Amino acid sequence: xxxxxxxxxxxxxxxxxxxxxxxxWMAAGFAMLEAGLTRTKNNSVVLLKNIxxxxxxxxxxYFLGYNLMYGTGNAFIGSGFMMSDITNANHSxxxxxxxxxxxxxxxxxxxxxAVAERMKLIPFxxxxxxxxxxIYPIQGHWIWGTSLTSAGGILEGFKDFAGxxxxxxxxxxxxxxxxxxxxxxxxxxxxxxxxxxxxxxxxPLATLGTFILWVGWFGxxxxxxxxxxxxxxxxxxxxxxxxxxxAAAAGAVxxxxxxxVRTAKVDLTMVLNGALGGLVAVTADPTNGMxxxxxxxxxxxxxxxxxxxxxxxxxxxxxxxxxxxxxxxxIWGTIAVxxxxxxxxxxxxxxxxxxxxxxxxVTSFIVWYILKITVGIRVSDEVEYDGLxxxxxxxxxxxxxxxxxx
Numbered sequence: 001x002x003x004x005x006x007x008x009x010x011x012x013x014x015x016x017x018x019x020x021x022x023x024x025w026m027a028a029g030f031a032m033l034e035a036g037l038t039r040t041k042n043n044s045v046v047l048l049k050n051i052x053x054x055x056x057x058x059x060x061x062y063f064l065g066y067n068l069m070y071g072t073g074n075a076f077i078g079s080g081f082m083m084s085d086i087t088n089a090n091h092s093x094x095x096x097x098x099x100x101x102x103x104x105x106x107x108x109x110x111x112x113x114a115v116a117e118r119m120k121l122i123p124f125x126x127x128x129x130x131x132x133x134x135i136y137p138i139q140g141h142w143i144w145g146t147s148l149t150s151a152g153g154i155l156e157g158f159k160d161f162a163g164x165x166x167x168x169x170x171x172x173x174x175x176x177x178x179x180x181x182x183x184x185x186x187x188x189x190x191x192x193x194x195x196x197x198x199x200x201x202x203x204p205l206a207t208l209g210t211f212i213l214w215v216g217w218f219g220x221x222x223x224x225x226x227x228x229x230x231x232x233x234x235x236x237x238x239x240x241x242x243x244x245x246x247a248a249a250a251g252a253v254x255x256x257x258x259x260x261v262r263t264a265k266v267d268l269t270m271v272l273n274g275a276l277g278g279l280v281a282v283t284a285d286p287t288n289g290m291x292x293x294x295x296x297x298x299x300x301x302x303x304x305x306x307x308x309x310x311x312x313x314x315x316x317x318x319x320x321x322x323x324x325x326x327x328x329x330x331i332w333g334t335i336a337v338x339x340x341x342x343x344x345x346x347x348x349x350x351x352x353x354x355x356x357x358x359x360x361x362v363t364s365f366i367v368w369y370i371l372k373i374t375v376g377i378r379v380s381d382e383v384e385y386d387g388l389x390x391x392x393x394x395x396x397x398x399x400x401x402x403x404x405x406x
Contacts, residue, residue, distance in 0.1 A: 008229030009091060015228045015237075016095040022219025023102040027054045029212030030109040034116060035397075036206025037269065037320045041387025042117045043201065043397035049112050049121065053128050057105040060133035065104065066097055069137035070145045075153075078141050090227065099223055103167050104132045106220070110171025113320035115178050118185050118384050121392045123371045130367050131174055139356050140166055155355065157348030159341070162224035164284035164333035165353055170360050172327025176316070177364040181372050184317030186384055195312045198319070203268055210272040214248050217279045221286045236287065243286040243293035244279065250297025251278025258305050270308075273321045274301040280326055281333035285341060292340040299336075300329045 031050035035043045063082055070086050071078030080086070088096055108128045115124065142148045143166050148155045160166050188196055200206055221244045227233045255274025259267040278297030286293060307324035316323070334353055338346040371377050383391045390396065 008227075011229045012090055012227045013092040013095040016091055016099040016223055016226070019219035019223025020095075020099040020102050022216050023099075023106065023223065024054070024216075026102070026106060026213050026216030026220070027051070027109065029209045029214075029216055030106075030112070032205050032209030032212060033272075034113045034209070034320055036202040036204070036209060037113070037200035038116050039198070039387070040201040040398050040401065041389055041396070044389040044393040044395050045121060046112070046116060047397070048393055049124060050109060052125055053108045053112060054105045056125060056128050057108055057132040058101050060129050061101045061104050061137070062097065064133045065137040066100065068134065069100070069140040073141070075146055075148055076141070077138050078145055103163060103220075104136050107136055107163075107167045107171040107174075108132055110168065110322050110326045111175040111178060114172075114175035114318045114322040115182055116319045117388065118378055119178070119182055120375075120377055120379055121388070123375055123377045127174075127178070127364075127367055127371065131364070135174065135360060135363050135367075136170060139170060139359055142356070143352070155348070155352050157345055158352035159285060159337050159344050159349070160334060160352065161285045161287065161337075162221045162283045164280060164330045165356055167330075168280045168283065168326040169330030169334070169353070169357065172323055172330055173357050173360040174364040175318075175322055176327060177361050178368045178377070179316055179318065179323070181365070181368045182378055184315055185319070186381060188317050189312075189315050200269065200319075206269065206272060210275060214245075214275060214279065217244055217248070217283075220244075221283055239289070240286040243288070243290055244282055246290050247278035247282035247286070247293040247297035247300070248275045249278070250294045251275050251281075251301045252297075254298040254301035255305065258301060262305075269321075270305065273304050273308075273325050276325045277301060277304045277329040280329040281336060284330075284333035285337040288337075288340040292336070295340075296333060296336050299332060303328050303332055 027050060031047055034050065035046045038046055066083055067080035067086065068078045071080040072085065073079035083093065083097060086093055108131050142155055143158065143160055149158045185198065188198060190196065218241045222237050222241045225233060225237045225240055228237055252271050252275040255271045256266050259265065259270050277300035281296040281300040282293050304324045307328045308321055311318055311323055331353055334349050335346065338344045338349045368377065379388060
């Protein structure tokens with residue numbers, strides 16, 4: 001019996017380590033997607049932000065965030081530093097830290113795309129530190145780190161299997177607060193209400209990024225089963241991965257059909273976001289089966305198709321569609337849990353969405369506002385025109401094509 005327990009401990013820890021490695025690879029996917037959907041003059045800064053997001057998240061989450069999320073503390077916030085007093089009888093606590101920190105970085109990566117091409121680098125990195133070290137862990141403590149979701153807790157009955165709300169909507173709310181204070185890119189919206197489409201620089205790169213994210217999501221959702229030491233566990237992981245794959249495929253196919261019916265053309269960028277929207281939506285509960293995942297993916301595509309022009313109409317400039325994909329479909333996926341799982345109530349899901357959304361949006365807005373009135377968050381018109389690479393990074397992504405190349 002003791003040997004069996006050891007084997008289960010090993011297998012469960014191994015699952016977290018390998019799945020975390022897949023999720024870490026999503027950082028590359030976000031980098032490629034954002035670089036592909038933005039202009040070449042900003043690509044070095046885009047890539048720099050994405051590697052910095054991961055590195056900063058790892059450091060600050062170890063020294064502070066992990067304990068705020070999983071430390072004893074109280075119902076609102078955990079306590080301690082550097083993984084102190086945190087133990088786990090089911091798997092290695094270090095494997096758990098690795099698995100959790102890649103989720104933190106994913107949430108922060110959502111912000112990067114929404115504020116791309118006009119935000120200063122250093123204030124963005126400072127916000128990432130606050131998000132990864134304080135904001136994300138506190139709301140994560142409510143859902144995954146305490147008994148608040150059990151009987152009598154303020155989030156009683158709330159379910160978020162792998163983070164449609166906890167990870168993706170959190171990134172979306174934080175991004176929305178920043179975008180509202182930052183403003184749109186110059187030339188995006190005309191005085192007469194015209195909307196100028198600013199094309200991405202490299203759709204092959206964006207497509208590669210989407211495929212990387214798609215694969216990484218198998219670790220994101222599959223690893224959230226947290227155990228593979230039994231036949232039941234591995235069957236559950238198989239269902240989760242298959243459902244995750246189906247939601248992405250359904251989202252992509254639905255968007256192909258929608259764009260073709262509406263315009264007689266198939267819009268690649270929208271198809272990419274359709275797949276990602278399906279992935280975000282199914283993340284809240286990929287255990288509901290393949291049919292549920294298909295419906296979630298189709299609805300996700302419809303919501304993205306409606307949300308992208310809506311944000312533009314509101315003059316909320318989101319270069320990569322992060323708000324439409326992660327915020328809108330994080331909300332949809334969390335609501336869908338109650339639709340497909342009779343043991344979960346819509347009231348419990350809405351309560352979780354509202355409380356987490358309010359906390360993250362308000363705290364993020366405060367941090368962004370302090371940064372705006374102190375060091376500033378937006379680059380000058382000259383820097384935006386020249387490109388952030390020259391002024392913020394000093395290294396251009398494609399110097400051969402630059403007007404400064406000699």
